[in-house]
Amino acid sequence: MNAVAQTSPATAPYRVADISLADWGRKEIDIAEHEMPGLMSIRRKYAAAQPLKGVRVTGSLHMTIQTAVLIETLKDVGADVRWASCNIFSTQDHAAAAIAATGTPVFAWKGETLEEYWDCTLDALTFTLPDGTLAGPQLVVDDGGDVTLLIHKGYELEQGDDSWVNSPSSSHEEQVIKDLLKRVAQERPGYWTRVVADWKGVSEETTTGVHRLYQLAEAGKLLVPAINVNDSVTKSKFDNLYGCRESLADGLKRAMDVMLAGKVAVVCGYGDVGKGSAHSLRAYGARVIVTEIDPICALQAAMEGFEVATVEDTLGKADIYVTTTGNRDIITLEHMQAMKDQAIVCNIGHFDNEIQVDRLNNSGAVRLNIKPQVDKYTFPSGNSIFLLAEGRLVNLGCATGHPSFVMSNSFSNQTLAQIDLWQNKDKYEKVVYRLPKKLDEEVARLHLEKIGVRLTKLTQAQADYLGVPVDGPFKPEHYRY
Amino acid sequence: MNAVAQTSPATAPYRVADISLADWGRKEIDIAEHEMPGLMSIRRKYAAAQPLKGVRVTGSLHMTIQTAVLIETLKDVGADVRWASCNIFSTQDHAAAAIAATGTPVFAWKGETLEEYWDCTLDALTFTLPDGTLAGPQLVVDDGGDVTLLIHKGYELEQGDDSWVNSPSSSHEEQVIKDLLKRVAQERPGYWTRVVADWKGVSEETTTGVHRLYQLAEAGKLLVPAINVNDSVTKSKFDNLYGCRESLADGLKRAMDVMLAGKVAVVCGYGDVGKGSAHSLRAYGARVIVTEIDPICALQAAMEGFEVATVEDTLGKADIYVTTTGNRDIITLEHMQAMKDQAIVCNIGHFDNEIQVDRLNNSGAVRLNIKPQVDKYTFPSGNSIFLLAEGRLVNLGCATGHPSFVMSNSFSNQTLAQIDLWQNKDKYEKVVYRLPKKLDEEVARLHLEKIGVRLTKLTQAQADYLGVPVDGPFKPEHYRY
Amino acid sequence: MNAVAQTSPATAPYRVADISLADWGRKEIDIAEHEMPGLMSIRRKYAAAQPLKGVRVTGSLHMTIQTAVLIETLKDVGADVRWASCNIFSTQDHAAAAIAATGTPVFAWKGETLEEYWDCTLDALTFTLPDGTLAGPQLVVDDGGDVTLLIHKGYELEQGDDSWVNSPSSSHEEQVIKDLLKRVAQERPGYWTRVVADWKGVSEETTTGVHRLYQLAEAGKLLVPAINVNDSVTKSKFDNLYGCRESLADGLKRAMDVMLAGKVAVVCGYGDVGKGSAHSLRAYGARVIVTEIDPICALQAAMEGFEVATVEDTLGKADIYVTTTGNRDIITLEHMQAMKDQAIVCNIGHFDNEIQVDRLNNSGAVRLNIKPQVDKYTFPSGNSIFLLAEGRLVNLGCATGHPSFVMSNSFSNQTLAQIDLWQNKDKYEKVVYRLPKKLDEEVARLHLEKIGVRLTKLTQAQADYLGVPVDGPFKPEHYRY
């Protein structure tokens, strides 16, 4: 069912599944705009000032309807944008088509191969200057850190360190990246060095991507200033929590049409994604068991009435497994072999290595594709499991990701971060920043009217009593919400 | 986007959208069987006895994957089955294809016109006897009462009463039915009288259909014994309540991808369907307002923390409207004109007349189709609303209906009712029966093991203390669960 | 801590713990009236007509603040009332004092012995006519059927059947009743026969009491017409469900101050009382396990996400046990011996025989009284359990029972039933009636305004479509709400 990507003519380059879906995509973008008041407000606020005027921005982020609104917001504030998805299954083809139809270069379709995926990422990183020379972005919008990884590894290679590129790969995807870098080294000598010279910053919105950025910064290897968008309250406590509370069940339903009431569901991890997932499943009448490594999160789960056990404790009893950890090997092959017949296994954490998909594929289990992103694996024992989205994000692979309203929060943070990076490009160090609380509160504020919230205003006497400004910020930095 | 139905060759008659979907349908039927332990248990129990051996059964019920399992259960216990859907949008084309591929005559596709719909119903009512003569069913499985209506009206006409057929019609659909009956009168004179002679009973599973049956019985016009399956506890308190709790959000999500958290949602009616709908939306973080006419149900809603108001009270404030009443004109044209811009309107009650769709279509509002079953209507004021599934059941029109497990309860009742009707065909009066509580409990019992329930068993002393048998039935008839 | 009951002077007979609490009681009665709109509305409606003018009414029902409002409602519509509690622990002494202070004979205090309890019941059954002769009630308000039992057994004895009175008793309480009847036989020969001659009816509000009434009626032994108030929707689906949802936790908290979050709680029985209990405990963050004998109720529990297991499955793992069944021997001595150390055991069903309290007391376990209605039993193993309210209703023994608003529903049914019985005293048979649905709806309607509910009104066209009157009743008799 994989789409054959249509390559665009030279004058308006793009690669999408079907450009004729653009009209449908535009209708849904119109609907989404109504649900994304933060982004629309930013458009209005910065329409005149054009703070990103002419700035080359590469985005690597699920090419959905919501992302289309982000892209057009970046363009409205002046940016010159190229885009790829950050996941082989997450593109909504009508969204990509609608963006391509406006002349914005987009390289994404649902069901890319890994080779195609990384080629698309490179395409998104390849601007053509007026003089015809190729150039990289000045700013990067990243989701998971793939663009950041590619530039850093490419630059490392050009600096003469080929140890990684020539080392054995632990996964097929790693090898694909190395092959790409070698090809670029041949075709575009010195390209990454030129890219880095122009690059002024990256904003990143995932726990995993942010973690990598902190590691790079600690090692002194980070090449640009970075903004950790993930840890804005209006991102991690909204997108991760409330987004997943809606999109996990959506993915499960579209994939399997399964009754959730009465089922035993295991949610691995009780961070924000796990919290949203666990509460959603319980609300459907599932009995949820949580697994955790962190005693604090485990105690939180227990206080909410969830049984906290290990994956091993649940084998043979549970019907649904959802990984939310950001860690690897959460569901092992041995786990899957010991599950109840026809258990459903999926991931809403980050990478597909939360589940041992590679080992499953090489285990001798017989794979039967039911429909796109739904596979049944039958073990020699006769038992089967269903694996959704090949272990990649089930909400994006099997449904359409988080709904617009919550993404408006995340993407408002992204947009403000991009503007902030550009405005402070001469001031910021090569470290990881977070957006100031004042902006975090502003993002929230932009979303209140749409849903009818009426805010109370502090009197001066009350503000003085608390020792905060009347208009905020209201909380100390360590406040947890 | 409507499918062009493929007519089958004479030897294996069927009309489905695309017979090549049969393999996919079969894979999903296999999955559903695992989730429908009640039906599978009935298959095993009656495999030898074949209680419906050779009995002609016509079904008029949403042609979904779950219904496919029902059809094959009826066949497994001996029946000769023909099937149509009971809703123009509810067919899952791969389910219909899979059933057609087994040689069972099925007449259903997603997106029928009303003319096609009633033709399909007639097809499902037309068996060919070994001698080549046409004959009707001996038993009917009905959902909404369309087959029962057609036979009764046809019979009435043949008895010489043409008042209804020649009266002005209040809706387009009513006229379609009259036209069909006139055509049958010409093409198959005396057909309905012959059908009625063989017809031994009907089982009906909707509140609305059951209501019609009681009215017919009270008027002394019911032509056969009927079993009210809707009011089995294991139907109305499960399918209506827990089914809708899962499938309403599913319909909304697949249609609109809308964030439910933070939205104001109005649920019209707080019966079982309304209860399931209201609780589902609240669990997503929507603020739910309930409307009710019945003070008892209204008080229940208030005790659950819902605001209870009128539709008028909510206009301009609410984002989502869901009708669940089984009554007409719940959402009027005037309501829709006064709603908040881009409000979403849908129905999960029964007929599309819960919303004044006809008046909307003739109101001068501009209709824009976003995708199948999603229409945007823009009023002269500039405000728009979204109407889902043209006002028909949103869970079946925009998603795939209730999940298998809960339908296994409803369909186990249907199957047991069919067997009961046939076994008592010489004993039953032409009135409306309900299944005995013992069978109701049995249906529940068949579903416990699958979800790991461990039942407690009464001691004889305890049973004596309660004055009930050790194995039930446990409750008086008036018990409300 | 048991109160020494103060006997009243001859002219204003009462027995309460402390008449000086009357002022406090009156203040709380004033508050309760504000929360009991149904009763207050009935007072206004029948103030002029005085439908129970001069009718002798005996009540046997928990002597709480809410009951005080009921008593004064009965008096306001004309009745001559005498009252006893129906539970040795449930009296609120300030409520009893306030009623006694108005001159209404009341015989109840918190912490009666069983002998005192039955003497109080007899006192409540002993009116003095103007001519000085003793007489029984014309109507009885019963809760649990103790008054009904006493009259029936007394009458049986006077009819010459002394088999029960002289048979061995299975419990201490049974012997107390027999001793009382023998004493009455000596002191007031022929009393019960005269009582029965005047007695016109009883209304009963518990599942257990109603069950006894149906058994008496089936055996042809019921001496008067009875109204089953328990099965009014506005009683069983409100008092049992929403009342317990509030009062179970209240009893647990006042008794034990225990954290409910994180605990494993076992709720035995998933009827209305069990449903309210289970949902309340879950909302506190407890992990709730349900036990059931009825597969339908068990399936309901599973659909709500509760684990359903047997008591045996939970021993050693659960922290709290709550019985809600109306059956006996739910928690056995052996269960208690095998529980986790310091498990809490209580009953919110009906009688204290849900838990094997007698066997526990005779088991050799060491009993330590912590405070009134809280006892710690330590087994030879060293493990302990806490038993609340000596196995009687924990919400009434350890807290103050259901809150006023929900009791207003139950007691409005009681009052309407009393009026109905009196108005139809010449018409009704000696069978068990239920209040008509129209009155049931009326009770609900009386409670809507107080909580701000705005009801929708059917149009005539809608009513015709449904086939119901515009003002109801709206549902068929078998509707389950």
Add this chain to the structure above:
Amino acid sequence: MNAVAQTSPATAPYRVADISLADWGRKEIDIAEHEMPGLMSIRRKYAAAQPLKGVRVTGSLHMTIQTAVLIETLKDVGADVRWASCNIFSTQDHAAAAIAATGTPVFAWKGETLEEYWDCTLDALTFTLPDGTLAGPQLVVDDGGDVTLLIHKGYELEQGDDSWVNSPSSSHEEQVIKDLLKRVAQERPGYWTRVVADWKGVSEETTTGVHRLYQLAEAGKLLVPAINVNDSVTKSKFDNLYGCRESLADGLKRAMDVMLAGKVAVVCGYGDVGKGSAHSLRAYGARVIVTEIDPICALQAAMEGFEVATVEDTLGKADIYVTTTGNRDIITLEHMQAMKDQAIVCNIGHFDNEIQVDRLNNSGAVRLNIKPQVDKYTFPSGNSIFLLAEGRLVNLGCATGHPSFVMSNSFSNQTLAQIDLWQNKDKYEKVVYRLPKKLDEEVARLHLEKIGVRLTKLTQAQADYLGVPVDGPFKPEHYRY
């Protein structure tokens, strides 16, 4: 109803309501120990080392059963303890008696006057050294900062700055403190300077108290190192959230016996206390409206389905008001005058100035005491409101505060903080510290076994992947849980 405090003999000084309650208190302490695994584990761990051996510790913290377990834990690890309550209504007299009976000086009873309260605080600050001289504490356990305030203000006065002591007071309580300080200045010249010389640190557990500490530190006026215990995750995200989720309803129920289902409740503030309060009330079936000043918290409330409005929006519609903000003047006199008749007003935030109690008392409203901590105020309009606990913490004034299990978390943090302060007394600066995350996780870990949580353990490969130690700490400092 206020107790007359019994003064102890010179050799065992204490002031409690009734020493004869000691046995009952001890029984409840025994029960609480079973529910406080964190403290019991700390006792075992440090029994040998005696890290606080001989250290003089003054505690100012609600003198409840749970606090008794804290006190005895501090003693078990070596401390010499004196204790006062930090709230005039929060003492449980049997708890105070039980502690006094062991010879530990405790000065607290339920219903102190403000003068008595501050005298008790001074008593708790007055140790007698072996040589007979009076001395202050070496460490302070503070809750709300009253002890810290008193020492700082006393010291300031002795340093020659009498501006505060002689300034006009904004409240009666402020004047009481000033009068006390003047008296001490006369009776014990130089006392506070000597106290400060010995004082090594304070641990504080409330949001408000912590806020004051940060202000002192910023102003360079903090006299000792302080540990902010409030912002341990295992304090603020447990005690504040889960504690209030249980104890708010407990306070409301014991005070008013009011039905919560169907009521409209306004929760002012949506921090952790507000979150717990709002969710608890909703679970009871109340319709909850939230007020907020912070757009982020407001958006959180909306995402959970709560209506967010201003107090003004709710006047005349709401039945219950709960303040949770830590700010002043949340409910003004004008608000109370405009409320629905018989609305209930209470505070679970921190100080009684969240509600304008002083203005209410001076407003001409007629005050009627219903029972201790429950007052009815009737305005000239005829409308009344109920004020609980005179505007002080309703859970402690009207019930018994948070349950033991959650307090075990908070108090484990307190104990670890005390040990930490002592161990680092020569190293710490006069600033505010937080406990290291490792200890925070340890507190959680100590509570898991009791409630049956089974934790998953990271493999080394997984820990490396995350870049964290196998045994934690697992999260970055900014993680919000």
